[in-house]
Amino acid sequence: MPSVDLTREGAHVMTVCNACRYCEQYCPVFPAMEQRLTFAAADLNYLANLCHNCGECLYACQYAPPHEFGINVPRTLAKIRVESYEEYAWPRPLSAAFRHHNLLTGLSLAAGLIVVMLGAALAANGALVRDAGEAADFYAVVPHDVMVGLFGGVSLFVITALAIGMRRCRQQFAGSLSVVPALGDALTLRHLHATGPDCVTAEETRTPWRRWFHHATFYGFMLCFASTTVAAIYHVLLGWPAPYGYGSLPVVLGTIGGVGLVVGPVGLWAQRTHRDPMLSDPSQEQLDRSFLALLLLTSVTGLALLVLRHQSLMGLLLIVHLGAVLALFLTLPYGKFVHGLYRTIALAKYRGET
Amino acid sequence: MAADSRDYDVAVIGGGNAALCAALTAREAGARVVVIESAPREFRGGNSRHTRNLRCAHGAPTSVLTDAYLEDEFLADLLRVNGNETDEPLARLVVERSAGCPDWMRGYGVRFQASLRGTLHLSRTNAFFLGGGKALMNSYYAAAERLGIDVLYDAEVVSLDIRDGLCRSIGVSTRRPGQAAGSSATESAPSAPVSIRAKAVVVASGGFEANLEWLEEAWGTAARNFIVRGTPYNRGTVLRMLLDAGADSIGDPRECHAVAIDARSPKFDGGIVTRLDSVPLGIAVNQLGERFYDEGEDFWPKRYAIWGKLVARQPEQIAFSIVDDKVRGRFMPSVFPPVEAGSIAELARMLELPVGALEATVARFNAAVQPGSFDHTALDDCRTDGLTPEKTHWAQRIDTPPFLGYPLRPGITFTYLGVRVDDRARVLTPGGAPFGNVFAAGEVMAGNILRKGYIAGIGMTIGTVFGRIAGEGAARHAVR
Numbered sequence: 001m002p003s004v005d006l007t008r009e010g011a012h013v014m015t016v017c018n019a020c021r022y023c024e025q026y027c028p029v030f031p032a033m034e035q036r037l038t039f040a041a042a043d044l045n046y047l048a049n050l051c052h053n054c055g056e057c058l059y060a061c062q063y064a065p066p067h068e069f070g071i072n073v074p075r076t077l078a079k080i081r082v083e084s085y086e087e088y089a090w091p092r093p094l095s096a097a098f099r100h101h102n103l104l105t106g107l108s109l110a111a112g113l114i115v116v117m118l119g120a121a122l123a124a125n126g127a128l129v130r131d132a133g134e135a136a137d138f139y140a141v142v143p144h145d146v147m148v149g150l151f152g153g154v155s156l157f158v159i160t161a162l163a164i165g166m167r168r169c170r171q172q173f174a175g176s177l178s179v180v181p182a183l184g185d186a187l188t189l190r191h192l193h194a195t196g197p198d199c200v201t202a203e204e205t206r207t208p209w210r211r212w213f214h215h216a217t218f219y220g221f222m223l224c225f226a227s228t229t230v231a232a233i234y235h236v237l238l239g240w241p242a243p244y245g246y247g248s249l250p251v252v253l254g255t256i257g258g259v260g261l262v263v264g265p266v267g268l269w270a271q272r273t274h275r276d277p278m279l280s281d282p283s284q285e286q287l288d289r290s291f292l293a294l295l296l297l298t299s300v301t302g303l304a305l306l307v308l309r310h311q312s313l314m315g316l317l318l319i320v321h322l323g324a325v326l327a328l329f330l331t332l333p334y335g336k337f338v339h340g341l342y343r344t345i346a347l348a349k350y351r352g353e354t
Numbered sequence: 355m356a357a358d359s360r361d362y363d364v365a366v367i368g369g370g371n372a373a374l375c376a377a378l379t380a381r382e383a384g385a386r387v388v389v390i391e392s393a394p395r396e397f398r399g400g401n402s403r404h405t406r407n408l409r410c411a412h413g414a415p416t417s418v419l420t421d422a423y424l425e426d427e428f429l430a431d432l433l434r435v436n437g438n439e440t441d442e443p444l445a446r447l448v449v450e451r452s453a454g455c456p457d458w459m460r461g462y463g464v465r466f467q468a469s470l471r472g473t474l475h476l477s478r479t480n481a482f483f484l485g486g487g488k489a490l491m492n493s494y495y496a497a498a499e500r501l502g503i504d505v506l507y508d509a510e511v512v513s514l515d516i517r518d519g520l521c522r523s524i525g526v527s528t529r530r531p532g533q534a535a536g537s538s539a540t541e542s543a544p545s546a547p548v549s550i551r552a553k554a555v556v557v558a559s560g561g562f563e564a565n566l567e568w569l570e571e572a573w574g575t576a577a578r579n580f581i582v583r584g585t586p587y588n589r590g591t592v593l594r595m596l597l598d599a600g601a602d603s604i605g606d607p608r609e610c611h612a613v614a615i616d617a618r619s620p621k622f623d624g625g626i627v628t629r630l631d632s633v634p635l636g637i638a639v640n641q642l643g644e645r646f647y648d649e650g651e652d653f654w655p656k657r658y659a660i661w662g663k664l665v666a667r668q669p670e671q672i673a674f675s676i677v678d679d680k681v682r683g684r685f686m687p688s689v690f691p692p693v694e695a696g697s698i699a700e701l702a703r704m705l706e707l708p709v710g711a712l713e714a715t716v717a718r719f720n721a722a723v724q725p726g727s728f729d730h731t732a733l734d735d736c737r738t739d740g741l742t743p744e745k746t747h748w749a750q751r752i753d754t755p756p757f758l759g760y761p762l763r764p765g766i767t768f769t770y771l772g773v774r775v776d777d778r779a780r781v782l783t784p785g786g787a788p789f790g791n792v793f794a795a796g797e798v799m800a801g802n803i804l805r806k807g808y809i810a811g812i813g814m815t816i817g818t819v820f821g822r823i824a825g826e827g828a829a830r831h832a833v834r
């Protein structure tokens with residue numbers, strides 16, 4: 001549950017909003033609010049996850065600070081949102097990560113994993129050598145079984161953690177879900193104003209960039225995921241081991257996805273620095289940065305690996321890339337990534353109740 | 355301000371809707387324009403920041419208005435609430451020009467809501483600003499900045515040099531940024547006034563509704579119990595200066611747009627959320643525990659504007675809306691929680707009302723309720739018989755605990771006393787001759803059209819139409 005103080009703040013904000021309703025055509029948060037008369041912690045979690053932080057309602061608000069009512073819907077809902085992430089997280093002890101996760105811990109985790117894997121690789125075969133590079137033979141550096149075991153295990157854990165989180169969220173939101181239209185809303189970022197004027201970065205400053213960079217990030221991520229899946233099918237079902245040619249499906253998907261995962265996170269990072277700080281919860285800055293940095297580290301090292309896979313550096317690069325991917329995976333359930341899952345559930349509930 | 359004196363073609367005094375409409379129009383006509391806003395940037399926009407829509411005539415459905423609202427009907431609505439006392443040619447001008455407002459506004463980045471079937475039932479007659487009046491003002495100020503209009507915030511007009519019907523200069527004193535009006539504790543000495551010279555002046559500085567002393571002159575000590583719904587910066591300073599300089603005054607200083615709002619609201623700037631929509635669903639009693647007006651006379655959006663003055667006439671200017679659990683959730687939620695009690699006697703004690711009197715009032719009311727089928731969305735047949743005053747619709751027995759009570763006070767939106775103007779927005783003298791270069795728009799002249807009543811969104815229509823007329827006239831005068 002959001003803390004007592006935050007629940008009180010959220011209820012105050014929503015009570016003022018519900019008596020005003022001027023913002024009702026900006027986004028689903030306000031119509032959803034209008035269906036309620038009181039705002040308990042579960043209602044606030046739902047509304048908070050429905051909010052896309054487009055920012056319009058802050059500038060439109062006659063009660064925004066310095067008014068004595070001090071209404072800042074985007075910031076209050078952002079604060080509630082991160083507490084809802086903690087609440088849904090599995091296993092519970094790791095929920096504290098949402099409060100301590102920052103750029104440094106994210107990158108340290110990646111660095112630690114890289115060092116450990118480097119050590120293991122050197123100890124096992126000492127093969128971070130020219131031969132592996134010339135043949136672009138990844139499995140000479142990290143044997144296939146080790147890679148599958150390591151990533152399979154991590155993936156299993158991550159999927160379990162995310163699934164439990166989603167189930168907890170869904171149970172709390174209750175009511176019927178309408179998933180298909182909600183997926184459409186989520187995939188188009190409809191409520192980041194994909195269908196109308198763009199969302200704000202500052203008062204009366206509307207640009208499409210945040211939405212486009214998010215698309216580049218999300219679809220880049222999905223293409224990289226597709227690339228890995230296709231490669232796994234090639235390897236396991238068809239018996240075609242990596243590496244694959246530049247024109248092959250896994251490489252094409254991975255390249256396009258990788259470029260998206262460079263452009264997107266860099267753009268989102270830049271957007272954050274230009275955005276009015278009043279629109280966000282400053283304490284979550286680090287959480288977002290860690291996620292963006294790990295995405296970027298993954299894509300940059302992945303692309304470098306593609307270009308340099310025949311070079312002597314390949315072995316080192318592969319380990320750096322795998323370390324970055326592993327760190328990204330491990331932090332998925334305890335970082336910014338979860339927003340997509342819970343927001344989609346919130347959108348499905350919204351579609352279900354309207 | 356660095357210099358002691360600045361020259362402009364047009365100076366606009368005020369920073370709300372009418373002021374910005376005048377400034378933008380004058381700027382488009384080629385004038386060098388300054389806007390002198392007494393509020394700090396955060397609270398700019400006068401009462402417009404609390405508004406939500408403007409009323410406009412239209413012959414066919416548009417993207418923002420349903421059905422049709424013809425000029426004749428609009429004018430008839432306006433004349434009806436004002437008892438035909440309005441300056442009809444000016445009222446007609448507002449109605450005629452209202453149709454063109456939304457397109458003109460869109461040109462400056464203003465956005466409207468898609469028409470909706472809202473709780474106010476107003477989407478046929480009124481175009482709603484997306485996000486409300488503050489968003490509207492943000493659009494106008496951004497446009498002003500783009501077009502090179504100078505905007506002075508925290509800038510209080512301290513003198514108008516008017517001689518021979520011409521305003522020659524404006525004395526302006528600036529407060530330190532961030533310092534709120536009325537917070538005397540932090541008030542430091544304002545800067546020495548600077549003089550702004552302009553070839554034409556548009557006064558769009560609002561009414562005097564936030565000037566408690568002036569309200570007391572009009573209403574006596576009752577004014578002390580009024581709550582000001584809007585900006586604390588509308589103190590009528592410039593209105594008074596114009597009257598002192600010989601402008602013809604129009605309207606009764608007691609007349610105003612005032613509604614009944616929650617008595618627990620902040621003294622200033624509480625805006626829309628302080629409203630209470632529970633009145634038609636129950637009874638309203640005064641401090642003596644007695645009813646005083648037909649709560650069910652008509653739909654609340656058509657009646658809320660008379661309840662401010664009704665409450666103002668009650669002892670101590672307070673009243674109480676009392677409903678029972680049956681109608682909870684049937685009215686817009688209030689920002690303040692109701693006082694809840696298990697019995698009428700307990701409720702009376704909690705609201706500090708005479709117990710016996712309130713119990714008797716409720717008992718008499720309950721006994722007088724006639725059978726009917728309750729429908730809060732229509733003028734239903736639930737009424738009382740044999741009471742003074744009767745309740746003519748939505749009369750249901752108040753018999754289901756918990757009983758809910760909300761305290762009510764008069765909430766003043768804006769005053770109607772203003773300066774008389776002609777159809778070119780020129781300020782007139784009592785003989786009918788206009789000032790040479792002084793124009794007025796918005797609340798400061800709304801009394802030409804509004805004498806008694808109010809219809810939703812008309813203030814913004816008057817401000818937009820007369821703001822544009824004043825801006826055009828001022829620019830023509832200045833750059834001819």
